[in-house]
Amino acid sequence: MSPRMLTPFVLGLLSALLLVACRGNTVSHRKLVEVIVPSQDNPYFQAEAAAAAARARELGYDVRIDAHNDDPYTQDNLIDVAIASNASVLILDNAGADASISAVRRAAKAGIACFLIDREIRASNIAKAQIVADNLGGAELLGKRFADVLGGRGTYAELLGRESDTNAQLRNSGFHLSLDKYPQLIRVAAQSANWSQSEAFQRTETILQAHNDLNGIIAGNDTMALGALAAVKNDRRKKMTIVGFDGSPDALSAIREGTLDATILQPAVKIAVLAVDEADRLIKTGTTGLPERQWVPCELVTRQNVDEFGAFQRTKPKQAGE
Amino acid sequence: MNEVMSPLSPPSPLRAGAAWRSTAALLLKLRSLLALAILVLFFSSMTSSFLTANNLSILAKHVAITALLAVGTSFVILAGGIDLSLGSVAGLSGMIAGYLLVDGMRFAGAPHFLPAWLVILLSLACGGIVGWVNGILVTRFSIPPFIATLGTLYVGRGAALLISNGRTFPDLAGDAARHNTGFPLLGQAYLAGIPLPVWLMAMLAFLAWLLASKTPFGRHVYAVGGNERAALLCGIAVSRVKIWTYIISGFCAALVGLIIAGQLEAAHPATGQSFELNAIAAVVLGGTSLIGGRGSIGGSLVGAFVIGVLADGLVMLGVSEFWQMVIKGVVIILAVGIDQLQNRFQLRLQESR
Numbered sequence: 001m002s003p004r005m006l007t008p009f010v011l012g013l014l015s016a017l018l019l020v021a022c023r024g025n026t027v028s029h030r031k032l033v034e035v036i037v038p039s040q041d042n043p044y045f046q047a048e049a050a051a052a053a054a055r056a057r058e059l060g061y062d063v064r065i066d067a068h069n070d071d072p073y074t075q076d077n078l079i080d081v082a083i084a085s086n087a088s089v090l091i092l093d094n095a096g097a098d099a100s101i102s103a104v105r106r107a108a109k110a111g112i113a114c115f116l117i118d119r120e121i122r123a124s125n126i127a128k129a130q131i132v133a134d135n136l137g138g139a140e141l142l143g144k145r146f147a148d149v150l151g152g153r154g155t156y157a158e159l160l161g162r163e164s165d166t167n168a169q170l171r172n173s174g175f176h177l178s179l180d181k182y183p184q185l186i187r188v189a190a191q192s193a194n195w196s197q198s199e200a201f202q203r204t205e206t207i208l209q210a211h212n213d214l215n216g217i218i219a220g221n222d223t224m225a226l227g228a229l230a231a232v233k234n235d236r237r238k239k240m241t242i243v244g245f246d247g248s249p250d251a252l253s254a255i256r257e258g259t260l261d262a263t264i265l266q267p268a269v270k271i272a273v274l275a276v277d278e279a280d281r282l283i284k285t286g287t288t289g290l291p292e293r294q295w296v297p298c299e300l301v302t303r304q305n306v307d308e309f310g311a312f313q314r315t316k317p318k319q320a321g322e
Numbered sequence: 323m324n325e326v327m328s329p330l331s332p333p334s335p336l337r338a339g340a341a342w343r344s345t346a347a348l349l350l351k352l353r354s355l356l357a358l359a360i361l362v363l364f365f366s367s368m369t370s371s372f373l374t375a376n377n378l379s380i381l382a383k384h385v386a387i388t389a390l391l392a393v394g395t396s397f398v399i400l401a402g403g404i405d406l407s408l409g410s411v412a413g414l415s416g417m418i419a420g421y422l423l424v425d426g427m428r429f430a431g432a433p434h435f436l437p438a439w440l441v442i443l444l445s446l447a448c449g450g451i452v453g454w455v456n457g458i459l460v461t462r463f464s465i466p467p468f469i470a471t472l473g474t475l476y477v478g479r480g481a482a483l484l485i486s487n488g489r490t491f492p493d494l495a496g497d498a499a500r501h502n503t504g505f506p507l508l509g510q511a512y513l514a515g516i517p518l519p520v521w522l523m524a525m526l527a528f529l530a531w532l533l534a535s536k537t538p539f540g541r542h543v544y545a546v547g548g549n550e551r552a553a554l555l556c557g558i559a560v561s562r563v564k565i566w567t568y569i570i571s572g573f574c575a576a577l578v579g580l581i582i583a584g585q586l587e588a589a590h591p592a593t594g595q596s597f598e599l600n601a602i603a604a605v606v607l608g609g610t611s612l613i614g615g616r617g618s619i620g621g622s623l624v625g626a627f628v629i630g631v632l633a634d635g636l637v638m639l640g641v642s643e644f645w646q647m648v649i650k651g652v653v654i655i656l657a658v659g660i661d662q663l664q665n666r667f668q669l670r671l672q673e674s675r
Contacts, residue, residue: 040642040643040644064637064640065640065642066637066643067643070592071592071593071595072490072586072588072590072593073387073582073585073586073590073593073594076582076585076586077384077633077634077637078637080380080383080384081377081380081634081637081638083376083380084371084374084376084377084380084381084638085369085371085377085638086371096490096588096590097490098490098491098492098493098588099490099492099586099588099590101492101493101587101588102506102510102585102586102587102588103586122492162488163487163488164488164489164490
């Protein structure tokens with residue numbers, strides 16, 4: 001292999017490169033809204049991303065959607081790319097309350113207006129807004145419903161979310177704000193199933209072996225509630241009260257069938273749209289006009305009102321008398 | 323091709339064929355560079371913000387992570403092994419640094435805080451130790467490298483989670499009162515306008531190139547990977563060479579973990595999941611044979627650039643995450659496919675001579 005052949009080859013490539021670089025076409029004059037969510041294969045985050053994207057396009061922005069898969073380092077890289085692409089707005093459902101701070105700060109320093117949705121970070125005055133569902137309030141509501149259906153007595157099991165997740169802790173505290181008011185309602189088992197359907201299935205099977213007099217299961221999210229539901233179905237035991245949290249389409253149809261008693265609908269779509277609207281207001285008027293931390297109330301979904309809801313959003317107005 | 327072709331001599335059909343073949347051979351040999359050039363051309367023609375100084379600096383910083391892992395693990399692969407524990411070691415070293423900076427070392431109840439440079443050294447040493455354990459498992463206990471390092475992958479990840487009970491160590495900036503500030507510089511500092519991780523990549527790649535091509539150790543690595551039995555009969559300390567390759571790999575992985583923790587200013591126990599696959603892909607893209615004995619450090623570096631450019635470019639274009647995966651897979655398969663083509667081609671070239 002002669003090195004003399006290499007030089008013109010490399011030179012040719014470099015000049016071609018420069019040519020293209022100078023041309024630089026497809027310059028869009030619209031502002032870019034970067035939407036980063038935890039994953040694109042989960043209905044909750046899909047709904048959230050799609051709602052934010054649709055609203056931003058409606059308002060005349062370019063939109064790009066990416067997923068960090070709950071990996072702070074992937075998120076860090078994606079935010080770098082957003083900075084390099086001169087994004088104007090970042091709508092972020094972040095990868096960790098602590099591990100996301102430096103990346104959000106870097107984006108803010110680069111002049112990107114950061115709007116955090118669904119999950120907060122443990123730092124203030126970096127993001128323009130942090131809009132989340134009121135998990136504590138929602139969990140308290142669900143705990144009350146669960147206790148009411150059980151008549152304030154009996155035994156139950158609790159399926160917890162991933163222990164490191166703030167929402168798992170918040171929901172657990174919220175449940176017990178209500179449940180602990182009933183001394184005859186006894187928690188006989190509490191297990192983490194890491195938000196996962198298959199893990200919840202296995203945990204529930206084991207719990208049912210140990211406690212055949214169980215009256216109910218309260219789960220930290222719908223996925224785990226559906227896992228528990230499958231395990232109970234297999235067991236062909238008397239009807240058990242199972243409740244979940246999130247308002248996923250699967251949970252809503254289980255409520256319609258009557259297998260799942262209740263869920264808490266997290267208004268993911270509303271939150272995403274709010275964030276985009278506030279970003280738009282910030283760009284047009286220089287301020288969102290709202291405080292940084294915003295909590296959007298959750299709603300209890302039961303068989304009575306299930307038809308008023310779609311995937312992570314209210315689709316029909318509230319009926320009178322509810 | 324040692325013969326000198328005069329431009330004046332009339333091109334005989336035979337000559338023309340040979341010239342065509344030698345050009346094809348050259349293109350094949352430089353295929354990873356070629357792929358890189360094509361990717362850069364493509365992305366810069368598609369989006370104007372790709373070839374900007376700002377983006378190139380960011381791109382190099384992202385590439386540095388894969389490149390450091392790929393360069394380190396090149397030695398293992400050249401010696402005929404494989405290291406699947408890279409990502410876990412990266413996660414573990416970050417968590418050890420986080421523990422030492424945030425919780426401190428406990429002696430007699432009271433926590434003691436070490437300066438940042440010592441924290442970095444200790445965490446790097448832990449990476450080396452995991453590598454050493456891998457090496458011992460592979461040589462002393464004759465456990466196949468795939469299984470041994472699969473084991474340490476799980477143990478390492480578990481250990482990283484155990485250190486904090488799954489929690490993230492926040493705020494690694496340190497505390498002036500504890501004399502342990504400065505750690506995030508490892509991931510965030512700039513020297514002469516270029517990010518520190520890029521300097522580290524350049525430095526380590528240069529050292530690795532020296533080690534692989536200019537030292538007896540490097541020749542031994544190639545010998546062990548090429549034919550272990552022959553190497554043994556030649557009097558090469560095969561076991562020692564193998565153990566060192568794993569130590570180098572573990573060390574580089576630990577460095578990557580620390581850089582990431584520095585960038586994030588937080589240590590997250592799940593950091594580095596599936597990094598080993600990116601590193602192996604980069605090494606293979608660079609033309610290194612997974613059977614060992616053939617390949618180069620420079621190739622791994624180019625491979626890392628291909629993966630990095632592809633990843634960032636596709637994100638910039640707004641290509642869906644699912645397509646990104648498909649495209650990455652196709653590129654890897656193509657690269658290895660062309661690798662096989664090159665082998666056959668060179669064989670034919672030799673036969674025809």
